[in-house]
Amino acid sequence: MTLSARLEQSAPIPLAADITCANGELLALVGPSGSGKSTILRCLAGLHRPTGGHVRCADETWFDAGRGVNVTPQQRRVGFVFQHYALFPHLTALANVALALHHLPAHQRAAKARQWLARANLEGLETRRPGELSGGQQQRVALARALAREPQVLLLDEPFSAVDQVTRRKLLRQLIELRRSLAIPIVLVTHDLEEASLLADRMTVLHHGRTLQTAPPDEMLARPVSALVARLTDQPNLFVGQVRQQSPESDTTVVEWLGRPLLATHQPDFAVGDTVCWLVPEGGVVLVREHQVDRENTVAARVSERLAWRGHATVTARVADRRDAALSFAIGASVAQRRGIDPGASVLLQLQKSAIRLIPADPAIIAQLGAAGDLPP
Amino acid sequence: MDWQALSLSLQLAAATALLLLPFAVWLARRLAWSPFRGQGAIEAAILLPLVLPPTVLGYYLLLGFGGASPLAELYHALTGRALVFTFDGLLAASLIFNLPFAVQPMQRAFAAIPREVREAAWVSGLSRWQTFLRVELPLAWPGIAAALALTFAHTLGEFGVVLMVGGSLPGETRTIAIAIYDQAQAFNDSAAAGMSALLLVLSFIAVALVSRLGRSVTGR
Numbered sequence: 001m002t003l004s005a006r007l008e009q010s011a012p013i014p015l016a017a018d019i020t021c022a023n024g025e026l027l028a029l030v031g032p033s034g035s036g037k038s039t040i041l042r043c044l045a046g047l048h049r050p051t052g053g054h055v056r057c058a059d060e061t062w063f064d065a066g067r068g069v070n071v072t073p074q075q076r077r078v079g080f081v082f083q084h085y086a087l088f089p090h091l092t093a094l095a096n097v098a099l100a101l102h103h104l105p106a107h108q109r110a111a112k113a114r115q116w117l118a119r120a121n122l123e124g125l126e127t128r129r130p131g132e133l134s135g136g137q138q139q140r141v142a143l144a145r146a147l148a149r150e151p152q153v154l155l156l157d158e159p160f161s162a163v164d165q166v167t168r169r170k171l172l173r174q175l176i177e178l179r180r181s182l183a184i185p186i187v188l189v190t191h192d193l194e195e196a197s198l199l200a201d202r203m204t205v206l207h208h209g210r211t212l213q214t215a216p217p218d219e220m221l222a223r224p225v226s227a228l229v230a231r232l233t234d235q236p237n238l239f240v241g242q243v244r245q246q247s248p249e250s251d252t253t254v255v256e257w258l259g260r261p262l263l264a265t266h267q268p269d270f271a272v273g274d275t276v277c278w279l280v281p282e283g284g285v286v287l288v289r290e291h292q293v294d295r296e297n298t299v300a301a302r303v304s305e306r307l308a309w310r311g312h313a314t315v316t317a318r319v320a321d322r323r324d325a326a327l328s329f330a331i332g333a334s335v336a337q338r339r340g341i342d343p344g345a346s347v348l349l350q351l352q353k354s355a356i357r358l359i360p361a362d363p364a365i366i367a368q369l370g371a372a373g374d375l376p377p
Numbered sequence: 378m379d380w381q382a383l384s385l386s387l388q389l390a391a392a393t394a395l396l397l398l399p400f401a402v403w404l405a406r407r408l409a410w411s412p413f414r415g416q417g418a419i420e421a422a423i424l425l426p427l428v429l430p431p432t433v434l435g436y437y438l439l440l441g442f443g444g445a446s447p448l449a450e451l452y453h454a455l456t457g458r459a460l461v462f463t464f465d466g467l468l469a470a471s472l473i474f475n476l477p478f479a480v481q482p483m484q485r486a487f488a489a490i491p492r493e494v495r496e497a498a499w500v501s502g503l504s505r506w507q508t509f510l511r512v513e514l515p516l517a518w519p520g521i522a523a524a525l526a527l528t529f530a531h532t533l534g535e536f537g538v539v540l541m542v543g544g545s546l547p548g549e550t551r552t553i554a555i556a557i558y559d560q561a562q563a564f565n566d567s568a569a570a571g572m573s574a575l576l577l578v579l580s581f582i583a584v585a586l587v588s589r590l591g592r593s594v595t596g597r
Contacts, residue, residue, distance in 0.1 A: 045496075045500055046500075047496050047499070047500070072499070073496070073499040073500045074499055074500075074502050074503065074504060076500075077502075078500050079500075080496075080497065080500040082493045082496070082497060083493075084491075084493065086491065086493035086494045086496065086497035087494075087497070088494060088497070088498070088512055089494070089516065090512075090515045090516055099498070099501055099503065099511065100501035100502060102501075102502045102503065102507075103502060145497075145501065146500075149500075149501060149502060
């Protein structure tokens with residue numbers, strides 16, 4: 001029952017998106033506001049008609065611009081959880097779910113709706129109207145209503161954005177639990193990268209309606225295909241350098257950064273002399289002690305910021321006191337405290353060779369990165 | 378009390394409200410949800426009866442309904458009846474001068490239904506017609522009921538247009554508002570006072586109803 005779509009249009013929001021999502025897979029669409037995430041979901045559901053492309057689910061064609069096919073939302077069998085849930089305000093929770101059970105004989109609907117509410121842990125709330133339910137409960141009614149349709153595809157449009165942080169964590173856990181039992185493609189729209197990493201098997205990064213990269217979350221963070229993807233996935237350690245040496249025999253590419261050589265594993269797509277963007281994920285930045293200063297890729301830096309949260313500390317340290325050379329890394333909060341990693345402290349950081357990734361230079365991104373360097377430290 | 382005039386007014390008000398209902402619902406949904414080119418002009422035209430002097434509106438209706446007009450000829454060919462100084466003409470005029478009272482509250486009620494709620498009905502498998510009956514009508518009914526109450530009360534009280542288009546023919550075009558005028562002109566104070574009091578009460582009930590329905594829309 002794989003879902004595949006190619007969506008094209010130039011207005012009102014430009015789209016040039018390719019989406020695939022297999023059975024049982026959860027695909028997260030991420031990107032900034034206005035990148036077309038919600039429009040893509042609406043195209044998949046048949047609520048918006050793009051000018052070109054196709055939408056196919058299993059062996060059915062739901063939309064094909066070339067052949068003039070456009071199946072109505074009613075006929076697509078899609079479960080859709082809207083951002084603000086869009087529950088029917090005049091109906092009880094039970095009636096909200098029962099209304100999506102029109103494919104069943106009338107006498108079976110109430111019992112079936114009760115079952116769906118029970119699956120969503122909403123027993124006892126059947127007779128409440130949406131206005132009498134908490135945000136989290138409303139979201140679960142919306143999810144129950146979407147699933148009651150026995151959809152071929154489940155579409156979730158920022159389903160956690162309208163609830164508080166505590167409820168969000170609870171709902172996230174429930175969704176992780178629930179999706180194990182669902183053998184249909186699930187497409188989740190979110191602007192929250194943490195949410196996407198937690199839930200998604202793969203994520204697709206969008207920008208101005210264009211799909212830039214689709215990959216499992218870990219791979220997306222470790223190997224973004226472009227500086228723009230790195231930016232959009234909020235990669236902190238993205239810098240500009242120049243390729244100085246290519247040594248396939250020693251599996252090494254040397255990049256010059258702030259006048260010092262950095263060793264990366266051999267990346268043959270770049271020529272000596274090329275200006276490149278390079279990045280190192282937070283996990284590839286390691287705090288080392290003074291006697292380890294001779295290790296490869298070790299740089300001295302001064303701590304500019306320490307943010308601690310739930311036992312973890314995210315530390316930012318500037319190399320040569322430059323604002324455009326701020327390395328971010330994560331350590332245990334207790335380690336940070338014990339070793340005196342406070343703002344102003346000097347630290348030695350090793351950038352792990354295997355974690356350094358070269359990316360083709362992007363003038364727009366370089367301009368952004370360079371702009372920071374012109375500011376006083 | 379001129380019972381014949383009261384009965385005629387009630388018939389005219391009820392017929393106006395009922396005939397206007399489907400058209401006003403259609404137009405209100407259209408204006409609320411599907412913006413189109415020239416919508417501003419249409420909305421302005423619907424509002425015109427609110428600001429035009431009734432005599433001006435009545436004058437143009439008299440021109441449009443008059444014996445030589447294409448509309449009157451068409452109507453005569455179809456029914457054998459005329460549009461001026463008849464109940465039919467009064468009803469046609471009433472449908473026009475009540476447009477703002479019928480359309481405006483309904484348009485506001487439909488516009489208050491979020492687009493996503495209708496879309497949720499569609500993706501839940503409900504056809505457009507089922508969505509209208511099961512979701513839109515139950516959500517918009519206070520606005521629709523308010524529109525009907527306003528239309529009814531306004532028709533009972535309309536004077537200028539009725540006088541221009543219908544005159545004052547007993548049993549045909551003499552509504553209660555006209556009857557009050559006639560009685561007052563004839564210094565028949567007790568009859569005028571009785572009928573005026575009745576209209577006052579009916580109008581008050583209608584306006585109270587509208588305001589109560591308005592609260593139930595915003596309080597949801």
